[in-house]
Amino acid sequence: MTEQRPVQDAKAIKVPALPDAQTVTEVKHWTDRLFSFRCTRPASLRFRSGEFVMIGLMGDPDPKTGKQKPLLRAYSIASPSWDDELEFYSIKVPDGPLTSRLQHIQPGDEIILRPKPVGTLVHDALLPGKRLWLFATGTGFAPFASLLRDPQTYEDYDEVIITHTCREVGELTYGAELIDSIRKDEMLGELIGADKLARLRYYPTTTREPSAKMGRITDLMRSGEVYRDLGVEPITPEHDRAMVCGNLAFNLEIKQLLESYGLEEGANSAPAQYVVEKAFLD
Numbered sequence: 001m002t003e004q005r006p007v008q009d010a011k012a013i014k015v016p017a018l019p020d021a022q023t024v025t026e027v028k029h030w031t032d033r034l035f036s037f038r039c040t041r042p043a044s045l046r047f048r049s050g051e052f053v054m055i056g057l058m059g060d061p062d063p064k065t066g067k068q069k070p071l072l073r074a075y076s077i078a079s080p081s082w083d084d085e086l087e088f089y090s091i092k093v094p095d096g097p098l099t100s101r102l103q104h105i106q107p108g109d110e111i112i113l114r115p116k117p118v119g120t121l122v123h124d125a126l127l128p129g130k131r132l133w134l135f136a137t138g139t140g141f142a143p144f145a146s147l148l149r150d151p152q153t154y155e156d157y158d159e160v161i162i163t164h165t166c167r168e169v170g171e172l173t174y175g176a177e178l179i180d181s182i183r184k185d186e187m188l189g190e191l192i193g194a195d196k197l198a199r200l201r202y203y204p205t206t207t208r209e210p211s212a213k214m215g216r217i218t219d220l221m222r223s224g225e226v227y228r229d230l231g232v233e234p235i236t237p238e239h240d241r242a243m244v245c246g247n248l249a250f251n252l253e254i255k256q257l258l259e260s261y262g263l264e265e266g267a268n269s270a271p272a273q274y275v276v277e278k279a280f281l282d
């Protein structure tokens, strides 16, 4: 009997499996600052395309108590609501408490995922319209990677225009490849229609490295260049709806611009003409 005691003790002190654990299935590194990964989806998780959840890893043990607490951060779900797995698109902050470690995950590793999705970048927070504008900077593309793969986006709008502004060309690759895959996808390609360019327009710009289109999207809107480039009418509150996701200064500038066109900010509880969410806390 006494021989079994160490076994029982060992069981008692065994580190428990991560709470709300999900298994990483795929990791892709896009630049030295950006990566994406996919993981298993909890069977009970229902979410609306565009929402975010808290994800993370177990933190380091407290030096005094030895106890470990989950280290969690908000992350937009980049995959659409119909997908069997979940996808995330992430920054790597060199000394960031979470991403300095998260950037090293490999298939088979576990992450923590709290299954409580929330957010304002959802179709329900917008009134019906004809044209949907999605304005992103940096990793603010993530919620739109979800919405752009959701058939509802094309059922609700005649035309969808996604703009993505990054400092460097390499930071556009995740978005560019996603747009390409949507155009080639059997189901979404059919929805977008034969004249695919007319229903889904992609407008990438860079600010610090030369590319086909340079400049902040806000400046290109003020000058009217974006409308001339795309051959579309400027934004009106009658026809246009918008979702915005970027850094704080960008969000504030776009909000001002959209309001100057006559659009009003919406929320889940009071749908209107545009919605905004921060891509990260400054």
Ligand SMILES: Cc1cc2nc3c(=O)[nH]c(=O)nc-3n(C[C@H](O)[C@H](O)[C@H](O)COP(=O)(O)OP(=O)(O)OC[C@H]3O[C@@H](n4cnc5c(N)ncnc54)[C@H](O)[C@@H]3O)c2cc1C
Residues within 6 Å of the ligand: 052, 073, 074, 075, 076, 077, 089, 090, 091, 093, 095, 096, 097, 098, 099, 100, 138, 139, 142, 143, 277, 278, 279, 280, 281, 282
């Ligand atoms: C609603 C919401 C949704 C978010 N969705 C995503 C997402 O889909 N993908 C993602 O990578 N991050 C996202 N973030 C940011 C994320 O929560 C973390 O801040 C990020 O993972 C870095 O964590 P950290 O612990 O390494 O560093 P933190 O201590 O959280 O951040 C350190 C600093 O790094 C910078 N930073 C943080 N996140 C970013 C970013 N995404 N892009 C550029 N600079 C950044 C900021 O200057 C910040 O002060 C989101 C934040 C919010 C509020």
Ligand SMILES: NC(=O)c1ccc[n+]([C@@H]2O[C@H](COP(=O)([O-])OP(=O)(O)OC[C@H]3O[C@@H](n4cnc5c(N)ncnc54)[C@H](OP(=O)(O)O)[C@@H]3O)[C@@H](O)[C@H]2O)c1
Residues within 6 Å of the ligand: 033, 137, 138, 139, 165, 166, 167, 168, 206, 207, 208, 216, 217, 218, 219, 246, 247, 249, 250, 251, 253
């Ligand atoms: N991207 C990098 O290569 C890089 C490298 C090392 C460290 N960092 C650090 O990482 C953090 C985040 O960098 P990030 O590049 O991911 O995000 P970011 O600074 O939010 O910039 C992303 C894009 O948004 C544009 N932008 C910023 N403010 C805007 C506004 N008010 N209106 C319109 N567009 C606006 C930027 O243009 P501008 O270029 O004109 O600002 C850039 O093209 C920063 O603290 C940065 O110092 C970034």
